[in-house]
Amino acid sequence: MTITISVFDRSPDGGKGLARDTRVRWAMEEVGQPYEVRGVSFAAMKEPAHLSRHPFGQIPTYEEGDLVLFETGAIVLHIAQNHAGLLPKEADARARAVMWMFAATNTVEPPILELANAVLLERDKPWNAERLPLVKDRVRDRLRQLSARLGDVEWLDGAFSAGDLMMVSVLLRLRASGLLDEFENLAAYVARGEARPAYQRAFAAQLALNTRM
Amino acid sequence: MTITISVFDRSPDGGKGLARDTRVRWAMEEVGQPYEVRGVSFAAMKEPAHLSRHPFGQIPTYEEGDLVLFETGAIVLHIAQNHAGLLPKEADARARAVMWMFAATNTVEPPILELANAVLLERDKPWNAERLPLVKDRVRDRLRQLSARLGDVEWLDGAFSAGDLMMVSVLLRLRASGLLDEFENLAAYVARGEARPAYQRAFAAQLALNTRM
Numbered sequence: 001m002t003i004t005i006s007v008f009d010r011s012p013d014g015g016k017g018l019a020r021d022t023r024v025r026w027a028m029e030e031v032g033q034p035y036e037v038r039g040v041s042f043a044a045m046k047e048p049a050h051l052s053r054h055p056f057g058q059i060p061t062y063e064e065g066d067l068v069l070f071e072t073g074a075i076v077l078h079i080a081q082n083h084a085g086l087l088p089k090e091a092d093a094r095a096r097a098v099m100w101m102f103a104a105t106n107t108v109e110p111p112i113l114e115l116a117n118a119v120l121l122e123r124d125k126p127w128n129a130e131r132l133p134l135v136k137d138r139v140r141d142r143l144r145q146l147s148a149r150l151g152d153v154e155w156l157d158g159a160f161s162a163g164d165l166m167m168v169s170v171l172l173r174l175r176a177s178g179l180l181d182e183f184e185n186l187a188a189y190v191a192r193g194e195a196r197p198a199y200q201r202a203f204a205a206q207l208a209l210n211t212r213m
Numbered sequence: 214m215t216i217t218i219s220v221f222d223r224s225p226d227g228g229k230g231l232a233r234d235t236r237v238r239w240a241m242e243e244v245g246q247p248y249e250v251r252g253v254s255f256a257a258m259k260e261p262a263h264l265s266r267h268p269f270g271q272i273p274t275y276e277e278g279d280l281v282l283f284e285t286g287a288i289v290l291h292i293a294q295n296h297a298g299l300l301p302k303e304a305d306a307r308a309r310a311v312m313w314m315f316a317a318t319n320t321v322e323p324p325i326l327e328l329a330n331a332v333l334l335e336r337d338k339p340w341n342a343e344r345l346p347l348v349k350d351r352v353r354d355r356l357r358q359l360s361a362r363l364g365d366v367e368w369l370d371g372a373f374s375a376g377d378l379m380m381v382s383v384l385l386r387l388r389a390s391g392l393l394d395e396f397e398n399l400a401a402y403v404a405r406g407e408a409r410p411a412y413q414r415a416f417a418a419q420l421a422l423n424t425r426m
Contacts, residue, residue, distance in 0.1 A: 051361075055358050055359065055361065055362035056316070056358045057358065058320075066305060067308060067309075069308060070312065070316070071312045071319065071320065072315075072319075073315035073318075073319055074308070074311050074312035074314070074315040074316075077311060077315075078308050078311070092280045095287070095291050096282065098287050098290060098291070099283065099284050099287035099288075101287070102284040102285075102286040102287040103269070103283070103284045103287075105318060106285075106286055106318040106319060106322065109319065109323070110322070110323045110327075113327075114323075114326075114327050117327065117351070121347075122344075125340070125344070126340070127338070127339070127340030127343075127344060130340075131338070134334075134335070142269065145269045145270065146268065148264075
Protein backbone atom coordinates (compact mmCIF):
# COMPACT_ATOMS: atom_id res chain seq x y z
CA MET A 1 0.00 0.00 0.00
CA THR A 2 1.39 3.41 -0.92
CA ILE A 3 2.51 5.52 2.01
CA THR A 4 2.37 9.28 1.54
CA ILE A 5 4.05 11.76 3.85
CA SER A 6 3.21 15.44 3.73
CA VAL A 7 6.18 17.79 3.90
CA PHE A 8 6.83 21.50 3.52
CA ASP A 9 6.60 22.48 -0.14
CA ARG A 10 9.75 24.45 0.71
CA SER A 11 11.16 23.95 4.19
CA PRO A 12 11.83 27.23 6.00
CA ASP A 13 15.28 25.87 6.90
CA GLY A 14 16.17 25.62 3.21
CA GLY A 15 17.17 21.97 3.45
CA LYS A 16 19.07 21.76 6.74
CA GLY A 17 16.94 18.72 7.59
CA LEU A 18 15.46 20.22 10.75
CA ALA A 19 11.83 20.09 9.63
CA ARG A 20 10.05 17.17 11.25
CA ASP A 21 9.43 15.29 8.02
CA THR A 22 13.13 14.31 8.15
CA ARG A 23 12.36 12.21 11.26
CA VAL A 24 9.68 10.28 9.40
CA ARG A 25 11.81 9.94 6.26
CA TRP A 26 14.61 8.59 8.47
CA ALA A 27 12.30 6.02 10.05
CA MET A 28 11.10 4.87 6.63
CA GLU A 29 14.69 4.49 5.46
CA GLU A 30 15.69 2.52 8.59
CA VAL A 31 12.94 -0.02 7.94
CA GLY A 32 13.55 -0.01 4.18
CA GLN A 33 10.10 1.06 3.05
CA PRO A 34 9.38 3.33 0.08
CA TYR A 35 7.19 6.39 0.45
CA GLU A 36 5.86 9.27 -1.55
CA VAL A 37 5.72 12.88 -0.46
CA ARG A 38 3.14 15.62 -0.91
CA GLY A 39 4.49 19.15 -0.63
CA VAL A 40 2.22 21.53 1.26
CA SER A 41 2.60 25.30 1.00
CA PHE A 42 2.26 27.56 4.04
CA ALA A 43 -1.09 28.75 2.73
CA ALA A 44 -2.34 25.20 2.12
CA MET A 45 -1.33 24.13 5.65
CA LYS A 46 -4.09 26.32 7.05
CA GLU A 47 -6.77 25.19 4.59
CA PRO A 48 -9.50 22.62 5.32
CA ALA A 49 -8.01 19.81 3.21
CA HIS A 50 -4.78 19.79 5.21
CA LEU A 51 -6.45 20.61 8.54
CA SER A 52 -8.61 17.52 8.11
CA ARG A 53 -5.37 15.51 8.21
CA HIS A 54 -3.54 17.66 10.76
CA PRO A 55 -5.70 19.74 13.13
CA PHE A 56 -2.68 21.83 14.20
CA GLY A 57 -1.85 22.78 10.60
CA GLN A 58 1.67 21.41 10.56
CA ILE A 59 3.70 18.75 8.80
CA PRO A 60 4.32 15.83 8.59
CA THR A 61 1.25 13.70 8.12
CA TYR A 62 1.23 10.02 7.18
CA GLU A 63 -1.32 8.35 4.95
CA GLU A 64 -1.58 4.62 4.37
CA GLY A 65 -4.91 3.47 2.93
CA ASP A 66 -7.62 4.65 5.29
CA LEU A 67 -5.18 5.52 8.08
CA VAL A 68 -4.25 9.18 8.44
CA LEU A 69 -1.83 10.14 11.20
CA PHE A 70 -0.22 13.37 12.29
CA GLU A 71 2.33 13.93 15.09
CA THR A 72 5.86 12.82 14.31
CA GLY A 73 6.35 10.64 17.39
CA ALA A 74 3.18 8.72 16.69
CA ILE A 75 4.08 8.25 13.03
CA VAL A 76 7.57 7.00 13.86
CA LEU A 77 6.14 4.62 16.47
CA HIS A 78 3.56 3.33 13.99
CA ILE A 79 6.31 2.65 11.43
CA ALA A 80 8.48 1.00 14.10
CA GLN A 81 5.66 -1.25 15.29
CA ASN A 82 4.82 -2.43 11.79
CA HIS A 83 8.28 -3.07 10.33
CA ALA A 84 11.45 -4.59 11.77
CA GLY A 85 14.45 -2.40 12.48
CA LEU A 86 13.47 0.26 14.99
CA LEU A 87 12.28 -1.57 18.10
CA PRO A 88 13.72 -4.51 20.05
CA LYS A 89 11.67 -7.72 20.03
CA GLU A 90 11.87 -8.34 23.79
CA ALA A 91 8.94 -6.71 25.59
CA ASP A 92 10.80 -4.82 28.33
CA ALA A 93 13.45 -3.48 25.96
CA ARG A 94 10.67 -2.43 23.60
CA ALA A 95 8.92 -0.50 26.37
CA ARG A 96 12.19 1.26 27.19
CA ALA A 97 12.74 2.26 23.55
CA VAL A 98 9.26 3.81 23.51
CA MET A 99 10.14 5.50 26.82
CA TRP A 100 13.05 7.26 25.12
CA MET A 101 10.75 8.42 22.32
CA PHE A 102 8.53 10.13 24.89
CA ALA A 103 11.58 11.44 26.78
CA ALA A 104 12.81 13.05 23.57
CA THR A 105 9.49 14.71 22.78
CA ASN A 106 8.18 15.59 26.24
CA THR A 107 11.27 16.15 28.41
CA VAL A 108 14.16 17.15 26.14
CA GLU A 109 12.33 18.94 23.33
CA PRO A 110 10.14 21.41 25.30
CA PRO A 111 13.05 23.58 26.55
CA ILE A 112 14.53 23.42 23.04
CA LEU A 113 11.22 24.66 21.61
CA GLU A 114 11.24 27.44 24.22
CA LEU A 115 14.73 28.42 23.07
CA ALA A 116 13.57 28.40 19.44
CA ASN A 117 10.65 30.67 20.38
CA ALA A 118 13.03 33.05 22.15
CA VAL A 119 15.34 33.17 19.14
CA LEU A 120 12.69 33.30 16.41
CA LEU A 121 9.62 34.98 17.92
CA GLU A 122 11.16 37.24 20.57
CA ARG A 123 14.32 38.30 18.77
CA ASP A 124 13.33 41.97 18.68
CA LYS A 125 11.88 42.14 22.19
CA PRO A 126 13.69 44.39 24.66
CA TRP A 127 14.12 41.55 27.15
CA ASN A 128 15.63 39.03 24.79
CA ALA A 129 19.33 39.60 25.50
CA GLU A 130 18.83 39.33 29.25
CA ARG A 131 16.37 36.42 29.07
CA LEU A 132 18.16 34.20 26.56
CA PRO A 133 20.80 32.95 29.05
CA LEU A 134 18.04 31.73 31.40
CA VAL A 135 16.39 29.80 28.59
CA LYS A 136 19.70 28.30 27.50
CA ASP A 137 20.37 27.19 31.08
CA ARG A 138 17.08 25.27 31.08
CA VAL A 139 18.27 23.42 27.99
CA ARG A 140 21.68 22.80 29.61
CA ASP A 141 20.01 21.28 32.68
CA ARG A 142 18.37 18.65 30.49
CA LEU A 143 21.48 18.03 28.41
CA ARG A 144 23.58 17.53 31.53
CA GLN A 145 21.16 14.86 32.78
CA LEU A 146 20.97 13.17 29.40
CA SER A 147 24.74 13.26 29.04
CA ALA A 148 25.16 11.65 32.47
CA ARG A 149 22.78 8.84 31.54
CA LEU A 150 24.30 8.22 28.11
CA GLY A 151 27.85 8.05 29.48
CA ASP A 152 30.13 6.36 26.98
CA VAL A 153 27.69 3.93 25.39
CA GLU A 154 26.75 4.07 21.74
CA TRP A 155 22.97 4.31 21.96
CA LEU A 156 20.54 5.01 24.82
CA ASP A 157 19.56 1.40 25.54
CA GLY A 158 21.32 -1.36 23.64
CA ALA A 159 20.93 -1.32 19.87
CA PHE A 160 19.85 1.76 17.88
CA SER A 161 16.08 2.22 18.21
CA ALA A 162 13.25 4.62 17.46
CA GLY A 163 14.14 6.22 20.81
CA ASP A 164 17.57 7.16 19.47
CA LEU A 165 16.06 8.30 16.18
CA MET A 166 13.81 10.75 18.03
CA MET A 167 16.46 11.87 20.53
CA VAL A 168 19.11 12.52 17.88
CA SER A 169 16.53 14.43 15.79
CA VAL A 170 15.57 16.61 18.77
CA LEU A 171 19.21 17.31 19.69
CA LEU A 172 20.10 18.19 16.10
CA ARG A 173 18.01 21.33 16.44
CA LEU A 174 20.50 22.59 19.02
CA ARG A 175 23.61 22.48 16.88
CA ALA A 176 23.35 26.09 15.67
CA SER A 177 23.13 27.33 19.27
CA GLY A 178 26.47 25.78 20.19
CA LEU A 179 24.90 24.10 23.22
CA LEU A 180 25.26 20.61 21.82
CA ASP A 181 29.05 20.98 21.59
CA GLU A 182 29.24 21.71 25.32
CA PHE A 183 28.54 18.00 25.88
CA GLU A 184 31.11 15.93 24.06
CA ASN A 185 29.34 12.59 24.38
CA LEU A 186 26.04 14.05 23.15
CA ALA A 187 27.71 15.70 20.16
CA ALA A 188 29.33 12.35 19.31
CA TYR A 189 25.98 10.57 19.79
CA VAL A 190 24.28 12.92 17.34
CA ALA A 191 27.13 12.49 14.87
CA ARG A 192 26.69 8.69 15.08
CA GLY A 193 23.03 9.14 14.24
CA GLU A 194 23.79 11.38 11.30
CA ALA A 195 26.36 8.89 10.00
CA ARG A 196 23.79 6.13 9.59
CA PRO A 197 23.12 5.37 5.92
CA ALA A 198 19.36 5.64 6.50
CA TYR A 199 19.76 9.16 7.91
CA GLN A 200 21.98 10.11 4.99
CA ARG A 201 19.35 8.97 2.50
CA ALA A 202 16.58 10.82 4.37
CA PHE A 203 18.67 13.98 4.57
CA ALA A 204 19.55 13.82 0.87
CA ALA A 205 15.89 13.36 -0.10
CA GLN A 206 14.70 16.40 1.84
CA LEU A 207 17.68 18.45 0.60
CA ALA A 208 16.89 17.62 -3.01
CA LEU A 209 13.26 18.66 -2.57
CA ASN A 210 14.04 21.88 -0.73
CA THR A 211 16.77 23.05 -3.08
CA ARG A 212 15.10 22.09 -6.38
CA MET A 213 14.99 24.75 -9.08
CA MET B 214 3.43 -8.88 39.95
CA THR B 215 3.49 -5.81 42.16
CA ILE B 216 3.55 -2.51 40.33
CA THR B 217 5.18 0.41 42.15
CA ILE B 218 4.85 4.02 41.07
CA SER B 219 7.12 6.71 42.49
CA VAL B 220 5.37 9.94 43.46
CA PHE B 221 6.25 13.16 45.26
CA ASP B 222 6.55 12.52 48.98
CA ARG B 223 4.58 15.76 49.18
CA SER B 224 3.37 17.22 45.90
CA PRO B 225 4.27 20.90 45.49
CA ASP B 226 0.65 21.50 44.45
CA GLY B 227 -0.58 20.29 47.83
CA GLY B 228 -2.96 17.72 46.33
CA LYS B 229 -4.50 19.56 43.36
CA GLY B 230 -3.72 16.48 41.28
CA LEU B 231 -1.50 18.30 38.78
CA ALA B 232 1.66 16.28 39.48
CA ARG B 233 2.24 13.74 36.75
CA ASP B 234 1.74 10.72 38.96
CA THR B 235 -2.00 11.45 38.79
CA ARG B 236 -1.91 10.56 35.09
CA VAL B 237 -0.40 7.15 35.85
CA ARG B 238 -2.75 6.55 38.80
CA TRP B 239 -5.65 7.40 36.50
CA ALA B 240 -4.48 4.90 33.88
CA MET B 241 -4.12 2.18 36.53
CA GLU B 242 -7.66 2.89 37.75
CA GLU B 243 -9.10 2.82 34.21
CA VAL B 244 -7.68 -0.67 33.65
CA GLY B 245 -8.56 -1.82 37.16
CA GLN B 246 -5.06 -2.74 38.34
CA PRO B 247 -3.75 -2.24 41.88
CA TYR B 248 -0.46 -0.44 42.49
CA GLU B 249 1.75 0.68 45.29
CA VAL B 250 3.42 4.04 45.63
CA ARG B 251 6.84 5.11 46.83
CA GLY B 252 7.07 8.71 48.03
CA VAL B 253 10.26 10.47 46.96
CA SER B 254 11.44 13.68 48.64
CA PHE B 255 12.92 16.55 46.63
CA ALA B 256 16.36 15.69 48.02
CA ALA B 257 16.00 12.00 47.16
CA MET B 258 14.93 12.84 43.59
CA LYS B 259 18.46 14.07 42.87
CA GLU B 260 20.23 11.13 44.50
CA PRO B 261 21.73 8.14 42.63
CA ALA B 262 19.06 5.61 43.67
CA HIS B 263 16.28 7.64 42.08
CA LEU B 264 18.40 8.88 39.17
CA SER B 265 19.07 5.26 38.25
CA ARG B 266 15.32 4.94 37.68
CA HIS B 267 14.75 8.42 36.27
CA PRO B 268 17.75 10.16 34.67
CA PHE B 269 15.95 13.53 34.69
CA GLY B 270 15.28 13.34 38.45
CA GLN B 271 11.52 13.60 38.26
CA ILE B 272 8.44 11.56 39.08
CA PRO B 273 6.67 9.30 38.24
CA THR B 274 8.55 6.09 37.64
CA TYR B 275 6.99 2.67 37.12
CA GLU B 276 8.47 -0.60 38.36
CA GLU B 277 7.12 -4.03 37.48
CA GLY B 278 9.57 -6.87 38.10
CA ASP B 279 12.73 -6.12 36.14
CA LEU B 280 11.08 -3.38 34.09
CA VAL B 281 11.75 0.20 35.19
CA LEU B 282 10.17 3.01 33.19
CA PHE B 283 10.11 6.77 33.51
CA GLU B 284 8.24 9.32 31.35
CA THR B 285 4.51 9.55 31.95
CA GLY B 286 3.43 9.08 28.34
CA ALA B 287 5.48 5.91 28.00
CA ILE B 288 4.16 4.53 31.28
CA VAL B 289 0.54 5.22 30.33
CA LEU B 290 1.09 3.63 26.92
CA HIS B 291 2.71 0.57 28.53
CA ILE B 292 -0.27 0.17 30.85
CA ALA B 293 -2.69 0.67 27.95
CA GLN B 294 -0.95 -1.91 25.78
CA ASN B 295 -0.95 -4.54 28.51
CA HIS B 296 -4.47 -4.20 29.90
CA ALA B 297 -7.87 -3.66 28.27
CA GLY B 298 -9.65 -0.35 28.68
CA LEU B 299 -7.46 2.42 27.27
CA LEU B 300 -6.87 1.56 23.61
CA PRO B 301 -9.21 0.42 20.83
CA LYS B 302 -8.66 -3.09 19.50
CA GLU B 303 -8.79 -2.14 15.81
CA ALA B 304 -5.29 -1.31 14.51
CA ASP B 305 -5.98 2.04 12.82
CA ALA B 306 -8.06 3.35 15.73
CA ARG B 307 -5.30 2.22 18.09
CA ALA B 308 -2.69 4.16 16.10
CA ARG B 309 -4.89 7.27 16.27
CA ALA B 310 -5.28 6.97 20.05
CA VAL B 311 -1.48 6.83 20.37
CA MET B 312 -1.32 9.83 18.02
CA TRP B 313 -3.40 11.86 20.49
CA MET B 314 -1.06 10.85 23.31
CA PHE B 315 1.87 12.33 21.39
CA ALA B 316 -0.22 15.36 20.38
CA ALA B 317 -0.96 16.01 24.06
CA THR B 318 2.67 15.76 25.12
CA ASN B 319 4.51 17.23 22.14
CA THR B 320 2.11 19.76 20.60
CA VAL B 321 -0.31 20.93 23.30
CA GLU B 322 1.87 20.64 26.43
CA PRO B 323 5.02 22.55 25.34
CA PRO B 324 3.36 26.00 25.22
CA ILE B 325 1.66 25.17 28.54
CA LEU B 326 5.05 24.34 30.05
CA GLU B 327 6.38 27.61 28.67
CA LEU B 328 3.51 29.43 30.39
CA ALA B 329 4.26 27.60 33.64
CA ASN B 330 7.91 28.65 33.37
CA ALA B 331 6.86 32.27 32.82
CA VAL B 332 4.56 32.19 35.84
CA LEU B 333 6.80 30.21 38.20
CA LEU B 334 10.39 30.92 37.16
CA GLU B 335 10.14 34.41 35.67
CA ARG B 336 7.55 35.93 37.97
CA ASP B 337 9.94 38.54 39.35
CA LYS B 338 11.61 39.39 36.06
CA PRO B 339 11.10 42.92 34.74
CA TRP B 340 9.75 41.64 31.41
CA ASN B 341 7.15 39.29 32.80
CA ALA B 342 4.08 41.54 32.66
CA GLU B 343 4.73 42.50 29.05
CA ARG B 344 5.77 39.02 27.93
CA LEU B 345 3.01 36.96 29.57
CA PRO B 346 0.31 37.88 27.02
CA LEU B 347 2.53 36.63 24.18
CA VAL B 348 3.01 33.30 25.92
CA LYS B 349 -0.70 33.00 26.63
CA ASP B 350 -1.46 33.67 22.97
CA ARG B 351 0.76 30.75 21.99
CA VAL B 352 -1.34 28.52 24.25
CA ARG B 353 -4.55 29.99 22.81
CA ASP B 354 -3.41 29.18 19.27
CA ARG B 355 -3.15 25.51 20.19
CA LEU B 356 -6.42 25.49 22.13
CA ARG B 357 -8.26 27.08 19.23
CA GLN B 358 -7.04 24.33 16.88
CA LEU B 359 -7.84 21.60 19.36
CA SER B 360 -11.27 23.07 20.04
CA ALA B 361 -12.02 23.17 16.30
CA ARG B 362 -11.07 19.50 15.94
CA LEU B 363 -12.99 18.33 19.00
CA GLY B 364 -16.16 20.14 17.96
CA ASP B 365 -19.14 18.74 19.81
CA VAL B 366 -18.05 15.12 20.18
CA GLU B 367 -17.44 13.52 23.54
CA TRP B 368 -13.86 12.25 23.11
CA LEU B 369 -11.14 12.91 20.53
CA ASP B 370 -11.66 9.77 18.45
CA GLY B 371 -14.53 7.46 19.32
CA ALA B 372 -14.48 5.94 22.80
CA PHE B 373 -12.42 7.34 25.67
CA SER B 374 -8.77 6.31 25.24
CA ALA B 375 -5.28 6.88 26.60
CA GLY B 376 -5.16 9.82 24.17
CA ASP B 377 -8.01 11.50 26.03
CA LEU B 378 -6.45 10.62 29.38
CA MET B 379 -3.26 12.43 28.40
CA MET B 380 -5.00 15.38 26.72
CA VAL B 381 -7.38 16.01 29.63
CA SER B 382 -4.43 15.80 32.05
CA VAL B 383 -2.42 18.32 30.04
CA LEU B 384 -5.37 20.72 29.75
CA LEU B 385 -6.11 20.48 33.47
CA ARG B 386 -2.90 22.38 34.14
CA LEU B 387 -4.44 25.39 32.43
CA ARG B 388 -7.48 25.78 34.63
CA ALA B 389 -5.89 28.23 37.07
CA SER B 390 -4.88 30.50 34.17
CA GLY B 391 -8.49 30.92 33.03
CA LEU B 392 -7.48 30.01 29.47
CA LEU B 393 -9.36 26.74 29.48
CA ASP B 394 -12.65 28.49 30.15
CA GLU B 395 -12.23 30.57 26.99
CA PHE B 396 -13.06 27.40 25.04
CA GLU B 397 -16.40 26.04 26.15
CA ASN B 398 -16.10 22.64 24.49
CA LEU B 399 -12.61 22.07 25.88
CA ALA B 400 -13.71 23.00 29.39
CA ALA B 401 -16.61 20.55 29.09
CA TYR B 402 -14.26 17.88 27.69
CA VAL B 403 -11.95 18.25 30.69
CA ALA B 404 -14.94 18.13 33.05
CA ARG B 405 -16.06 14.86 31.42
CA GLY B 406 -12.61 13.43 32.05
CA GLU B 407 -12.64 14.51 35.68
CA ALA B 408 -16.09 13.02 36.16
CA ARG B 409 -14.90 9.51 35.29
CA PRO B 410 -14.92 7.23 38.35
CA ALA B 411 -11.34 6.14 37.60
CA TYR B 412 -10.16 9.75 37.64
CA GLN B 413 -12.03 10.38 40.86
CA ARG B 414 -10.30 7.43 42.54
CA ALA B 415 -6.88 8.53 41.29
CA PHE B 416 -7.48 12.09 42.44
CA ALA B 417 -8.65 10.96 45.87
CA ALA B 418 -5.59 8.71 46.31
CA GLN B 419 -3.10 11.49 45.56
CA LEU B 420 -5.10 13.93 47.69
CA ALA B 421 -5.02 11.60 50.68
CA LEU B 422 -1.26 11.16 50.35
CA ASN B 423 -0.51 14.83 49.91
CA THR B 424 -2.72 16.05 52.74
CA ARG B 425 -1.86 13.35 55.29
CA MET B 426 -0.92 14.56 58.76
